[in-house]
Amino acid sequence: MSKKINTIGVLTSGGDAPGMNAAIRAVVRACSYYHLDCKGIYRGYQGLIEGDLETLNARSVRNIINKGGTFLKSTRSEEFRTKEGRAKAHEKLKQEGVDALVVIGGDGTFTGGKLFSEEFNFPVVGIPATIDNDINGTDYTLGYDTALNTVVEAIDKIRDTASSHNRLFLIEVMGRDAGDIALNSGIGAGAEEILIPEETAGVERMLESLHKSKKSGKTSSIIVVAEGEKSGKNIFELADFIHEQDEEYDIRVSVLGHIQRGGSPSCFDRVLASKLGVGAVEALMDGKSNVMIGIHHQKVDSVPLETALIGNPKVDKELRRVADITSV
Amino acid sequence: MSKKINTIGVLTSGGDAPGMNAAIRAVVRACSYYHLDCKGIYRGYQGLIEGDLETLNARSVRNIINKGGTFLKSTRSEEFRTKEGRAKAHEKLKQEGVDALVVIGGDGTFTGGKLFSEEFNFPVVGIPATIDNDINGTDYTLGYDTALNTVVEAIDKIRDTASSHNRLFLIEVMGRDAGDIALNSGIGAGAEEILIPEETAGVERMLESLHKSKKSGKTSSIIVVAEGEKSGKNIFELADFIHEQDEEYDIRVSVLGHIQRGGSPSCFDRVLASKLGVGAVEALMDGKSNVMIGIHHQKVDSVPLETALIGNPKVDKELRRVADITSV
Amino acid sequence: MSKKINTIGVLTSGGDAPGMNAAIRAVVRACSYYHLDCKGIYRGYQGLIEGDLETLNARSVRNIINKGGTFLKSTRSEEFRTKEGRAKAHEKLKQEGVDALVVIGGDGTFTGGKLFSEEFNFPVVGIPATIDNDINGTDYTLGYDTALNTVVEAIDKIRDTASSHNRLFLIEVMGRDAGDIALNSGIGAGAEEILIPEETAGVERMLESLHKSKKSGKTSSIIVVAEGEKSGKNIFELADFIHEQDEEYDIRVSVLGHIQRGGSPSCFDRVLASKLGVGAVEALMDGKSNVMIGIHHQKVDSVPLETALIGNPKVDKELRRVADITSV
Amino acid sequence: MSKKINTIGVLTSGGDAPGMNAAIRAVVRACSYYHLDCKGIYRGYQGLIEGDLETLNARSVRNIINKGGTFLKSTRSEEFRTKEGRAKAHEKLKQEGVDALVVIGGDGTFTGGKLFSEEFNFPVVGIPATIDNDINGTDYTLGYDTALNTVVEAIDKIRDTASSHNRLFLIEVMGRDAGDIALNSGIGAGAEEILIPEETAGVERMLESLHKSKKSGKTSSIIVVAEGEKSGKNIFELADFIHEQDEEYDIRVSVLGHIQRGGSPSCFDRVLASKLGVGAVEALMDGKSNVMIGIHHQKVDSVPLETALIGNPKVDKELRRVADITSV
Known part of the structure; x- marks a missing residue:
């Protein structure tokens, strides 16, 4: 049975994408709405290992929905690829009383999150954020x-x-x-x-x-x-x-x-980020883990991180056809 | 059995919306691709009654995909609401050798198109374009x-x-x-x-x-x-x-x-317009009539104009919930 | 003889205008460059009366050059219109060790600044910031x-x-x-x-x-x-x-x-704000007071606040002529 | 004594710059205002040599003030660098009844215009348009x-x-x-x-x-x-x-x-283009030739093309100083 969650940590990792700030904001606001604590982790998995995190409340994330980039910053962490690195990260989370993680990023981010979740039986939910739209299991990625x-x-x-x-x-x-x-x-x-x-x-x-x-x-x-x-x-x-x-x-x-x-996110990305951020917190509250929250047919839904990592969806043949016809 | 279509007329009607030009372009380019003639009708149904139309080819619609408004212009026609007005319009179409119509607009446009199609057994296909997104049977409207x-x-x-x-x-x-x-x-x-x-x-x-x-x-x-x-x-x-x-x-x-x-359409609206414009021409070629070409679950699809006219989709309760949570 | 200036206070007042943040940044950076202390005063003259200020350094103003509005916020202060209000403000400045003021705003801001400067023989320099461009003595105002x-x-x-x-x-x-x-x-x-x-x-x-x-x-x-x-x-x-x-x-x-x-300032306004902010600090260092730093013939220059307050420059007749000709 | 001017030709040449369309519009509108004929010459000096021109009236230039690029198109012409090329161009102008030229571009454009004006004693006025702002004798160039x-x-x-x-x-x-x-x-x-x-x-x-x-x-x-x-x-x-x-x-x-x-010109460039376009037509009417119409201290003024071609103004030392101070 899943443990009750009191504190959620949130981080961004990998290449940044517009909408990451909006997603962080939604995670923080949803925590506030459901009376959970929320900690922002700086510089992705590397900051997690180094314990670079602080409590965020609803007002910490005012006026960021329209900002590009990620105020939590993002890095790629070599150390988190090692078992030792992930163990340190787990230790930090225990110290800080963080019960669950929302990780915002692309396939590298999800690969790390999946490993971590499985190794330590730790609740992790992913939010797809990459301008490339190359994540399986969601119609759109943030950015x-x-x-x-x-x-x-x-x-x-x-x-x-x-x-x-x-x-x-x-x-x-x-x-x-x-x-x-x-x-x-x-x-x-x-x-x-x-x-x-x-x-x-x-x-x-x-x-x-x-x-x-x-x-x-x-x-x-x-x-x-x-x-x-x-x-x-x-x-x-x-x-x-x-x-x-x-x-x-x-x-x-x-x-x-x-x-x-870069750039200020479009309305579409801001709304998507808001939906996915709320969805991620609610998924953790529902006891879900090792899943990605995505959008499918305009509904928020979750798929196993494993599915998200399967690889690129195929090229849209209909779209190629439309391209050929309209470029006559 | 449906008559073979050689010439398609295209018009915009009602309130203008960004993406109308991109949709006209796609209709014209699709006609060109399938070796059909295409006539642009100015000022909506009123221009149709007055015979204000001209032949468009692939090059006539260069460099308009990014322009707001509609170069065919749009009006509301009182005359087309009368049986006499519609009869005049039908006469003009016969004179000009137009076999089918693509009408781009909102519910007023579709109401007119449906009546016309039924009265004269004339092939009409609608493309939903209104910034209000209040058309049934499509996930998104142009603009x-x-x-x-x-x-x-x-x-x-x-x-x-x-x-x-x-x-x-x-x-x-x-x-x-x-x-x-x-x-x-x-x-x-x-x-x-x-x-x-x-x-x-x-x-x-x-x-x-x-x-x-x-x-x-x-x-x-x-x-x-x-x-x-x-x-x-x-x-x-x-x-x-x-x-x-x-x-x-x-x-x-x-x-x-x-x-x-107004304003230059977003990439989303330009791509949607391109899909729907191509879809409308192909629907007419397939013998469809009295339908709207919409997008549902990212696929181009057609629904009867009657369905499109049912009225506003209900408010999205999930979205309201997300609004409440993120505005904490 | 003018007293040596060690600490400069900066505030924004009246209607906000794009470029105010860029001007604050330039004032702060110029202070840093010349080894002066800089205090940001929140909510204009009202915040000054209430002692709502804090030390700003070069890093406090990172990533604000492109932001609309003013992070120091702006209000209109009834209290500062009274002699008692201004006396309180002067008291606060003495307590906080502020030797001079840069006031960013329009004619209301300058009227207050001029009175204050004269009553307390306190160094005040104004920077014109109003979208209306209605300040005498500068070719352009910020915003x-x-x-x-x-x-x-x-x-x-x-x-x-x-x-x-x-x-x-x-x-x-x-x-x-x-x-x-x-x-x-x-x-x-x-x-x-x-x-x-x-x-x-x-x-x-x-x-x-x-x-x-x-x-x-x-x-x-x-x-x-x-x-x-x-x-x-x-x-x-x-x-x-x-x-x-x-x-x-x-x-x-x-x-x-x-x-x-609102909105992110244009490059022109960002550069102008940078010039005027630096110019304001240098004017204070040069012992100037009761002046506005403006731009005239592309050169930074100062005029007495009195001159700035004379009222609107006349309508540009040449421009009216160009309007008439090109709208033929 | 200068001959009365009845017809003005206008062309754009060299690298394109935002505001060229707005300048063409102003030239055309000013001609209309002063009851002169105006001919648009396509593809710069090369189009002139080839006689690629047509009459423009006030309505020909509707809705172009906000468009980037130049609808008259622009090329570099090797042929116009030869005496023979320029002679052909002169012949065409005589055939078409064009009495004077407005040439919009940068130093290459002005070099050609100056030679042509001197060789054939033909009235030529230049409008500076280049994003580089590297023309002597004007505070700003278009774009x-x-x-x-x-x-x-x-x-x-x-x-x-x-x-x-x-x-x-x-x-x-x-x-x-x-x-x-x-x-x-x-x-x-x-x-x-x-x-x-x-x-x-x-x-x-x-x-x-x-x-x-x-x-x-x-x-x-x-x-x-x-x-x-x-x-x-x-x-x-x-x-x-x-x-x-x-x-x-x-x-x-x-x-x-x-x-x-590229891109839609800023308000500054649109207004500048309007001023310079009107100024160019009025300069020709005043019998001026071999000059560039520029802006100096916010006033429209003319300088000899020779002066314009002297070369780059020096780097603005004050601006460099402001850069150094604000990047602390």
């Missing part, structure tokens, strides 16, 4: 919607200059293993072609599509390229390769980079 | 996500000044019959209280919540009020009423108004 | 540039819906005595007509201009109205009045309101 | 203010993630020969250090400053680097170099790139 808006706003700006000069732009967006950002932002930005990690024939298709566009008189083009694109070429090599095929292209490369991780 | 972002960005700005002055702000957002905008933007903006049309006890609850906040030392507050709120008071009367209860409040009112209808 | 961007972005959104519906929009912007916001944002937003407090013939001219636009086939129009417009009608009465003249207009009113006071 | 806002907004986003991870970010901004963007955006974004082309000791100073920051416990840092920085290292080599000096830094590089050229 993904915001990142898409950041990307389309950036490409809208670049399209101004592309159109003014009749240029071809290659734009690299995040997504090492998952093409969700590239595919959605590519459709949203009206890209002429989209290269994603899940497809191998991308480059040939792109050349064909460029050729067709050129014949039809299209004078500027945007190609969105996921950083994990599988041609074996980086985006600068890709630009050179296109130029070799047809010298007439006036090509420019833009790597959007870290702006994609 | 809703963008409007939510516009609202939270506006409230973020107001929160700066509210916090600086320890003020109480009443902020009116759109939503005559549906509290979706108020509830979601209220959560997203971290509002202390949210008044929506679907609830009657709102004002008493608000007073209680304000009282509690004041005792706990909260010094500034944001109350989000849907324009259709049911207390019988408009927002200025509401401000006076609160002031009568407790003179210490330094109250300000802000009516966000029409900024909520 | 003005940001407010202009907020207004044009809001009108851009409204233009989307105005164009979609062929509507006439009356948009009220801030500016009780000064038409600078209306005139500049009106030009920037491409308004068809602009009504400002400094002109009396505005309404007649507007009607004429509307009439001309209508004849030339213009189908939607934006009229920007400063809140201090002098026709004796509020903006809703103005809308009714236009409608009485010509029933065909489909008119909507939008009062932009308090969104104009 | 500069917008680019600064784009840069600080991007760095604000990056600061979210930098703070969350205690990272050091090197951010490259535009400015091959002029550090204005770097210096202003660096101050505006609260950068810890700024490297500009006009200074040679930048790298040593940066290392010292980083060292100092680290000792004082600062845990994340933003370094803004102008692309023309003179250390002989590109930004990636600079990152490696810093890492060699101190392995503890967790360094990331972000090249902001072409987003800086």
Whole structure:
């Protein structure tokens, strides 16, 4: 039988994502609502090992729902990957009277949380937060919607200059293993072609599509390229390769980079964070552990962390079809 | 048996919403992809009656995916409410060789489309576009996500000044019959209280919540009020009423108004518009008529226009609960 | 001879404006650079009377340059208008060892500062911060540039819906005595007509201009109205009045309101705030008092507070001319 | 004596900048106001040579004041650098009845315009438009203010993630020969250090400053680097170099790139464009030629193109001082 929970610890770990602050806020507020204590743990698992934590109350998290990043900060901890590191962390939690953990992050975060939960039979619930949307068992991860808006706003700006000069732009967006950002932002930005990690024939298709566009008189083009694109070429090599095929292209490369991780979260991400934060606390109160709280068909739901870690959902074929049709 | 479709007409009608241009673009591009002709009809049903239409091709809709409003313009047509008006419209469509219609708008648009489709056995497919998200049979309407972002960005700005002055702000957002905008933007903006049309006890609850906040030392507050709120008071009367209860409040009112209808659509709305536009053309090609193309559980789907017109979905009780918990 | 200054107090007072935080930061950082102590005074002159202040160092003001509002908060103080109130304030400053004051705000702030400085021979330097740009002796006030961007972005959104519906929009912007916001944002937003407090013939001219636009086939129009417009009608009465003249207009009113006071400051305001904050500390070190630090011809300069209080600069006739020509 | 001008041609050339559309609009509207004809020339001097131009009237330029880029498009023309090319251009202008030219762009544009004006005694007036603000004889160039806002907004986003991870970010901004963007955006974004082309000791100073920051416990840092920085290292080599000096830094590089050229112009740039566009037409009507219309001390003024071409204004020492003080 599960022990009654009095104090919940919350941390963020791995790459930061917009909405993390909103999720922390919801966890803290839900604790307050249910008369539980809440401790914020700084710098992820490393801060946990080092005992870098403090009590948070409803007012500690005022005016952070609209802030990007994570005020609890985030690191990757080598030490937590060792059994000794995790044992130290467990010791700290006992000392501090923390009965359960909410861990906010991506697959690295969940891998650590799962191990810890199993080794020490300690209640851990995960909240998926990564701009890549590459977590199994949830329709959306925190930060993904915001990142898409950041990307389309950036490409809208670049399209101004592309159109003014009749240029071809290659734009690299995040997504090492998952093409969700590239595919959605590519459709949203009206890209002429989209290269994603899940497809191998991308480059040939792109050349064909460029050729067709050129014949039809299209004078500027945007190609969105996921950083994990599988041609074996980086985006600068890709630009050179296109130029070799047809010298007439006036090509420019833009790597959007870290702006994609920051920024004030969209309303969607703030609401999602609020739902998941409340859901995580309620799951712990219900005795759940070793699960991730996700959103499925607009309902908050939990899946085992194991399921969350299965790996990337497949590329959305319908979306690829829509991309092909609307980029005619 | 349904007649083969060669030419599709597309129009926007009723209140405009961000994403309408992106939906028109997707309809035009899908027609182009499937080698159908496409005619854009200006000024909604009124333009249809007057024969104000022109052929659109893939290039006619370049660089509009990111534009707010609708380049086809939108009006409300009294004439189309009459049998004679609709007969004229039908005549025009025959003259122009248009075999099917895609109508983009809200319930007024669908009511007209349904009547027209039934009277003349004419293929009509609707695409839901209204910032209010008050259409049955689709999880989201076009423009809703963008409007939510516009609202939270506006409230973020107001929160700066509210916090600086320890003020109480009443902020009116759109939503005559549906509290979706108020509830979601209220959560997203971290509002202390949210008044929506679907609830009657709102004002008493608000007073209680304000009282509690004041005792706990909260010094500034944001109350989000849907324009259709049911207390019988408009927002200025509401401000006076609160002031009568407790003179210490330094109250300000802000009516966000029409900024909520405009602006560049969010990535979510652009992608949704692209999916629904393609879906509408494909539905017509499949012989469907008198249906709305919506999104349900992230899949494009069709429901009879009759279903779409049933009325507002109920308020989301889970969301109300999340609002109550996170505004502690 | 002026006493050596060791400790500077800084406060914000009156209506808040974007860039106040950036100015506080610059004052604090300049103190740190010159090895002076700096005390932040909360809630303006009222907080000063109540002794609500604390020491600030360079790190206290990290990550606030981009935040709207003022973290020191701002109030209007009735008590400081009395001799007794000011005497209490002076007593507090002596107790706390504060040798000089930087007061950030508009004319009310400067009136108080000037009185205080003269009564107690106490060094006071003002920094002009008000979105209205209505301070004499400086080309720009803090917050003005940001407010202009907020207004044009809001009108851009409204233009989307105005164009979609062929509507006439009356948009009220801030500016009780000064038409600078209306005139500049009106030009920037491409308004068809602009009504400002400094002109009396505005309404007649507007009607004429509307009439001309209508004849030339213009189908939607934006009229920007400063809140201090002098026709004796509020903006809703103005809308009714236009409608009485010509029933065909489909008119909507939008009062932009308090969104104009908030938001992340523009780069211009952040840089200006940094210059003025440094300038204020250096002026105090140079033995100046009873002056405002402003910007004139891109150079930081000081003028007597008396000069700053002379009243509104006149309306820029050249700008009015540009407005008339470009709204053809 | 100068010939009466009946028809003015307008073109944009060189790198595009936000505000070019607003300037074209103002030129067209001023022509309309003064009953002159106006012809828009596409693709800069190359389009002029090829006779790619059309008549523009007041309505042709509706709803473009808020659009980035240039709807007349811009190219660099090799042919116009030859005497033969310019002769062809002159021939076209005579054929089309164009009596005078407004050329919108940077130094390349003005060099061409000056030669052309002198060779054919043809009235030419320039409008400075380049995000780099590197034109002599005007306090501001079109697009500069917008680019600064784009840069600080991007760095604000990056600061979210930098703070969350205690990272050091090197951010490259535009400015091959002029550090204005770097210096202003660096101050505006609260950068810890700024490297500009006009200074040679930048790298040593940066290392010292980083060292100092680290000792004082600062845990994340933003370094803004102008692309023309003179250390002989590109930004990636600079990152490696810093890492060699101190392995503890967790360094990331972000090249902001072409987003800086696009985007909806700020209110400042829209108003400036309106003033300069009107000023250019009025200068031609006054018989001026071979001049640039600029802004000096908030007044529209003209200087010989020769003066404009003298080269970069020097780095603003006061601004550098403010940067040093506020980044303490």
